[in-house]
Amino acid sequence: MSDRRxxxxxxxxxxxxxxxxxxxxxxxxxxxxxxxxxxxxxTSFREELSAEMLVVFRCLRxxxxxxxxxxxxxxWWRILGDLVPSAARAWFDCFRAxxxxxxxxxxxxxxxxxxxxxxxxxxxxxVATLAPSIGFxxxxxxxTVAHVLGIPHPPGSALFVILxxxxxxxxxxxxxxxxxxxxxxxxxxxxxxxxxxxLVADRVLAGAGGDRSLRRAGAWAAVIxxxxxxxxxxxxxxxxxxxxxxxxxxxxxxxxxxRWPDGGYDPRRLLLIGYxxxxxxxxxxxxxxxxxxxxxxxxxxxxxxxxxPRLWAGAVPLAAIALSAHLFLPIxxxxxxxxxxxxxxxxxxxAAVASVYTLGAGGCEALxxxxxxxxxxxxxxxxxxxxxxxxxxxxxxxSQLLNYLQYFDWQWARSISGHDPVLGGARPLVTLVMILLxxxxxxxxxxxxxxxxxxxxxxxxTLSLGLVVYLNFRYGxxxxxxxxPLVEQHEVxxxxxxxxxxxxxxxxxxxxxxxxxxxxxxxxxxxRKPLASTSPxxxxxxxxxxxxxxxxxxxxxxxxxxxxxxxxxxxxxTARDWAYNVLMSVEPYGILVTNGxxxxxPLWYLQKVERLREDVTVVLTPYLNTGWYPRQIRxxxxxxxxxxxxADDPTRIICQRPLDPQRFPAxxxxxxxxxxxxxxxxxxxxxGDDEIERIASAxxxxxxxxxxxxxxxxxxxxAGTTILPQDSFITAILRANVGRRPxxxxxSSILDKxxxxxxxxxxxxxxxxxxxxxEDAGDxxxxxxxxFAAALGTWIxxxxxxxxxxxxYLRRGRVTDxxxxxxxxxxxxxxxHYVYAHWAAAQAWGMKGDEWRAARHVDRAEMWRRVVE
Amino acid sequence: xxxMPLTHAVFHILLSLGDGPKxxxxxxxxxxxxTDGALRLGPGTLYGALRRLRGxxxxxxxxxxxxxxxxxxxxxxxxxxxxxxxxxxxxxASRLQQLVEVARRKRLLGLGDGT
Numbered sequence: 001m002s003d004r005r006x007x008x009x010x011x012x013x014x015x016x017x018x019x020x021x022x023x024x025x026x027x028x029x030x031x032x033x034x035x036x037x038x039x040x041x042x043t044s045f046r047e048e049l050s051a052e053m054l055v056v057f058r059c060l061r062x063x064x065x066x067x068x069x070x071x072x073x074x075x076w077w078r079i080l081g082d083l084v085p086s087a088a089r090a091w092f093d094c095f096r097a098x099x100x101x102x103x104x105x106x107x108x109x110x111x112x113x114x115x116x117x118x119x120x121x122x123x124x125x126x127v128a129t130l131a132p133s134i135g136f137x138x139x140x141x142x143x144t145v146a147h148v149l150g151i152p153h154p155p156g157s158a159l160f161v162i163l164x165x166x167x168x169x170x171x172x173x174x175x176x177x178x179x180x181x182x183x184x185x186x187x188x189x190x191x192x193x194x195x196x197x198x199l200v201a202d203r204v205l206a207g208a209g210g211d212r213s214l215r216r217a218g219a220w221a222a223v224i225x226x227x228x229x230x231x232x233x234x235x236x237x238x239x240x241x242x243x244x245x246x247x248x249x250x251x252x253x254x255x256x257x258x259r260w261p262d263g264g265y266d267p268r269r270l271l272l273i274g275y276x277x278x279x280x281x282x283x284x285x286x287x288x289x290x291x292x293x294x295x296x297x298x299x300x301x302x303x304x305x306x307x308x309p310r311l312w313a314g315a316v317p318l319a320a321i322a323l324s325a326h327l328f329l330p331i332x333x334x335x336x337x338x339x340x341x342x343x344x345x346x347x348x349x350x351a352a353v354a355s356v357y358t359l360g361a362g363g364c365e366a367l368x369x370x371x372x373x374x375x376x377x378x379x380x381x382x383x384x385x386x387x388x389x390x391x392x393x394x395x396x397x398x399s400q401l402l403n404y405l406q407y408f409d410w411q412w413a414r415s416i417s418g419h420d421p422v423l424g425g426a427r428p429l430v431t432l433v434m435i436l437l438x439x440x441x442x443x444x445x446x447x448x449x450x451x452x453x454x455x456x457x458x459x460x461x462t463l464s465l466g467l468v469v470y471l472n473f474r475y476g477x478x479x480x481x482x483x484x485p486l487v488e489q490h491e492v493x494x495x496x497x498x499x500x501x502x503x504x505x506x507x508x509x510x511x512x513x514x515x516x517x518x519x520x521x522x523x524x525x526x527x528r529k530p531l532a533s534t535s536p537x538x539x540x541x542x543x544x545x546x547x548x549x550x551x552x553x554x555x556x557x558x559x560x561x562x563x564x565x566x567x568x569x570x571x572x573x574t575a576r577d578w579a580y581n582v583l584m585s586v587e588p589y590g591i592l593v594t595n596g597x598x599x600x601x602p603l604w605y606l607q608k609v610e611r612l613r614e615d616v617t618v619v620l621t622p623y624l625n626t627g628w629y630p631r632q633i634r635x636x637x638x639x640x641x642x643x644x645x646x647a648d649d650p651t652r653i654i655c656q657r658p659l660d661p662q663r664f665p666a667x668x669x670x671x672x673x674x675x676x677x678x679x680x681x682x683x684x685x686x687x688g689d690d691e692i693e694r695i696a697s698a699x700x701x702x703x704x705x706x707x708x709x710x711x712x713x714x715x716x717x718x719a720g721t722t723i724l725p726q727d728s729f730i731t732a733i734l735r736a737n738v739g740r741r742p743x744x745x746x747x748s749s750i751l752d753k754x755x756x757x758x759x760x761x762x763x764x765x766x767x768x769x770x771x772x773x774x775e776d777a778g779d780x781x782x783x784x785x786x787x788f789a790a791a792l793g794t795w796i797x798x799x800x801x802x803x804x805x806x807x808x809y810l811r812r813g814r815v816t817d818x819x820x821x822x823x824x825x826x827x828x829x830x831x832x833h834y835v836y837a838h839w840a841a842a843q844a845w846g847m848k849g850d851e852w853r854a855a856r857h858v859d860r861a862e863m864w865r866r867v868v869e
Numbered sequence: 870x871x872x873m874p875l876t877h878a879v880f881h882i883l884l885s886l887g888d889g890p891k892x893x894x895x896x897x898x899x900x901x902x903x904t905d906g907a908l909r910l911g912p913g914t915l916y917g918a919l920r921r922l923r924g925x926x927x928x929x930x931x932x933x934x935x936x937x938x939x940x941x942x943x944x945x946x947x948x949x950x951x952x953x954x955x956x957x958x959x960x961x962a963s964r965l966q967q968l969v970e971v972a973r974r975k976r977l978l979g980l981g982d983g984t
Contacts, residue, residue: 056894060912078911081911085914
C-alpha cells in the first residue's frame with residue numbers, strides 16, 4: 001500500500017480515531033463553494049445530509065494527498081466527478097418517491113405507459129397512411145403559412161402557425177419535405193390526443209368499478225374506434241385544417257377535468273384547463289367547445305370552486321397571457337409575409353392589444369375583422385343561410401340534422417356502399433351497432449358517476465347538435481339536389497371535418513361499450529358452467545371465459561378495414577401534381593386567374609414552399625373583393641429596384657419573383673417556351689392604394705352596356721350585370737397587361753361574364769387569353785365545336801396542349817389505381833378538368849383527321865373519368 | 870426496492886459496517902483502503918447510497934458514541950447494520966464465496982496461495 005493511501009481517511013479510522021478533526025479546514029472558500037454546489041441536490045436530500053457531506057469534504061481537505069495546488073485540483077476533480085451523477089441519482093430517487101407516494105394516495109392510478117403506447121400505435125397508423133405531400137382545400141395554404149410564417153384565412157390561427165413553424169424547424173435535420181413535416185404535425189397532435197382518450201376511457205371504466213382487464217380492454221377499444229373513424233383518420237394523416245390542435249385541447253382538457261376530483265379538486269388544475277382553452281382560441285374556436293362540459297362537471301362536483309376569488313385572480317392574468325398569442329398576427333403582418341390573408345396590420349401596438357383583449361370588438365379594425373371572421377359574413381342563427389331574408393325553417397334544420405347523420409354514418413364503414421353518400425347499403429347497420437355500443441358505454445358511466453356521464457353527454461352534444469345549430473350550414477354538398485338545384489343553396493364541400501372531435505368521442509364511448517359487452521358475454525359464459533366450480537360466483541368473469549371472448553374485442557378493428565382504403569392518403573400526389581400541371585400550363589411571367597381553394601392553395605404551396613414557377617402570378621378571384629389582396633398582388637409583381645431581389649427574403653412580399661429556367665421541363669424548353677422571355681417592367685395592377693380601396697368597395701349594377709377594351713380585345717358587358725370588385729380588378733389587370741404579360745384563366749364563369757370566351761384558347765388545363773386567336777387559326781390554334789364550348793373551350797392550342805398532356809403533366813399514385821376510391825365527392829371537378837382537356841385535344845385531332853391521336857386522348861380522358869366513378 | 874446482487878459500492882458499504890457502527894468518512898476510508906483505492910466513493914455517492922440503504926431497512930442510524938470534547942464539537946451520523954442488512958450482506962458474501970469456489974475448481978484462481 002502506498003504512503004498516499006496510508007495517509008487517507010482509512011488510516012485514521014483504523015487507528016481508532018472516533019471522527020475527523022471537525023472544523024479543521026485549509027480555508028472557508030472551498031467549503032463555501034462546495035456548500036453552494038450542494039444546492040444541486042433535492043431539498044429533502046440537502047436538509048438531511050448536507051451537513052454531513054460538508055464535514056466529509058472538510059475532512060478530505062485535511063488529508064495530505066489533497067494538499068497544495070495539485071492536491072486541490074485532485075480533490076475538486078474527485079468532488080465534481082461525484083457531484084453530477086450523485087445529484088442526478090438523488091433527483092431520480094426524489095421523483096420516484098414522489099410518484100410512489102402520489103400513486104399510493106391515488107384511487108385510480110392512471111396507466112400512463114400504456115397510454116403512450118396507445119398513442120404510439122395510433123401515430124404509426126397515421127404515419128403509415130400519411131399524405132406524401134399536400135392535399136386539396138386548405139392543406140396547401142396551411143403548409144405554406146407554416147413555412148413562410150404567414151397568416152392564413154381568418155381567424156388567422158396564430159397558434160397553429162407558430163407551433164407548426166417551430167415543428168418544421170425542429171424536424172429540419174431529418175430533411176423531410178415541408179408538406180410531410182406539417183402533415184406529421186397533425187398526425188402527432190392527433191395521436192397525442194388519443195393517448196389522452198386512452199386515459200379518459202380507463203378512468204371512466206375505473207370509476208364504474210371495472211377491474212384492470214376491463215379498463216385496459218375498454219381503453220384500447222376506445223382508442224382504436226376513435227382513431228379509425230373515417231373523418232378522424234383522414235383529418236389526421238393530412239394537415240388540411242388546424243383542428244388537430246383543437247383536438248388535443250379537448251382530449252387533454254377532458255383528461256384533466258375527469259381527474260380533477262382524484263387530485264382533491266386542486267384549483268391549479270382548473271387554472272391549467274382554463275389556460276389551455278383560452279390558448280386554443282388563438283388557434284381556432286373549435287378547442288373551446290369543451291368549455292360547456294367542463295363548467296357542467298365543475299358545477300356538479302365542486303361548484304364553489306367557480307366563485308373562488310383566488311381562482312379568478314389567477315385566471316385573468318393567465319387568460320391574458322394565453323390571448324397574447326394573437327399578437328403574432330399584427331406583428332408578422334407588418335413584415336408583409338408572402339401569405340397575408342386579411343392583412344391584420346395595425347396602426348399601433350396599443351390598437352392591436354385593444355383588439356385582442358376585446359376579442360375583436362374594438363381597437364385595430366383589420367385585426368378585429370380577422371379575429372371575428374368578418375369576411376365570411378356568417379348569417380344569423382335564426383336565418384336561412386341560403387336566403388338570409390327568410391327564417392331558419394324546421395325543414396332546413398331537419399336537413400342540417402340529416403346532413404350530420406350522413407357524416408356520422410360515414411365514420412365506421414365508409415367503404416361499404418362506396419359513393420352512396422347518404423345512408424347507403426349496409427353502412428347504416430354498422431353505424432347502428434356503433435350507436436348502440438356508445439350508449440352502452442355511456443350508460444355504464446351514468447350509473448356510477450353522474451358528473452362524469454354529464455361531462456361526456458354535454459361534450460358530445462356540443463360537438464354534434466351544438467355545432468349543427470351554431471354552424472347553420474346551407475344544404476349539404478351531396479344532399480337535396482332534387483329540391484334545391486342551385487349551387488348557391490349548397491355548401492361548397494362536405495363539412496364532416498367540423499364534427500370530427502365529436503365522432504372521435506363517440507368512438508371512445510363505443511369502445512367502452514364494446515369492452516363492457518364482451519365482459520357481459522364472459523360473465524354469461526362463467527355462469528353457464530356452475531358445476532365446474534364450487535366456489536361462490538365471482539363479481540368478475542373467470543380467466544377462461546375472458547380469453548374465450550377476446551375475439552369480440554376484434555370488432556374494434558372492423559373500421560380499420562372498412563375505412564382504410566378511403567381514409568388512407570399514402571401515395572396521394574393528386575393535389576401536388578395538379579398544382580404542377582396547372583403552373584406548367586402557364587407561359588413565363590404569366591398571370592393566372594383562379595377561382596378558389598383548389599386551384600389556388602396547391603399552387604401557393606408549389607410556388608412559395610417548393611419555389612417552383614414563382615414567376616407566375618396567381619390571382620385568386622374571390623380575394624379581389626377585398627382591399628388587401630389587390631395591394632398584395634400589386635406589390636408582389638412590381639419590378640425589383642436596383643440592389644433589391646425577391647430572393648433576399650423568400651418568405652416576404654418584396655418584388656417580382658424571377659423565372660428559374662433550370663426548373664422548366666426540358667420538353668417545354670425545347671418547344672421554345674423560354675425564347676425571348678424578359679422580366680416584366682410594370683406591376684400587374686398599376687393602381688394606388690386609394691384607387692384600390694375605392695374599387696374594392698364598389699358593387700353596382702350596370703345601367704348601360706359596358707365596354708371592355710384591353711389591347712385588341714374589345715367586348716361588351718351587357719347592361720344589368722352586377723359588377724363586383726373582382727370584375728373591376730380583373731378588367732384593370734387586363735387593360736394593364738394584355739400584350740405585355742401572358743394572361744391565363746382557370747375555367748370559370750368570369751370569362752363569359754366579361755365577354756372573354758371568344759378570346760380564350762385552351763392550353764392544357766388553363767385558358768390563355770389571346771387578342772385575336774382567329775388570326776392564328778390553322779396548325780396551332782384549332783377551333784372547337786361550339787356545342788361543347790362551355791366545357792372544352794372555344795379554341796385550343798393543340799401542339800402545346802398535346803405536349804403538356806402527354807409529356808409534361810404528372811399523374812402519379814392513387815389516381816393511377818382504378819380501385820382506389822376518390823374519397824372527396826366535392827372535388828370531382830379536378831379529374832374532370834383533365835377529362836375536358838383530353839376531350840378537347842381528341843376533338844381537335846379528330847377534326848384534323850388524326851384518328852389515332854384522337855383515340856389516344858379519348859382513352860386518357862376515360863382513365864381520368866374512371867377515377868371518380 | 871432492493872435488487873440482488875448488490876452493487877459493488879453497496880456491498881462494500883455493508884461490509885464496512887460489518888464490524889460495528891461507523892460514520893460516513895470512516896466508511897469512505899475503509900472502502901478505499903480495502904479496495905486499494907480502486908473504489909473511491911465521493912460524498913454524494915456515499916450519502917445517496919446510505920440514504921437508500923436506510924430507506925430499504927438495511928442500515929439504521931445510531932447516536933454518535935463519542936463524548937463531546939467541547940460545546941461546538943460537531944455531532945456525526947453513525948450507521949450500523951440492521952438484522953436484515955446483516956442477512957443481506959451475508960447472503961451476498963455467500964454468493965460471492967460460491968463463485969470463488971467455482972473459480973477455484975476450474976483453476977481460475979490459485980488454491981490459497983493468493984495468486
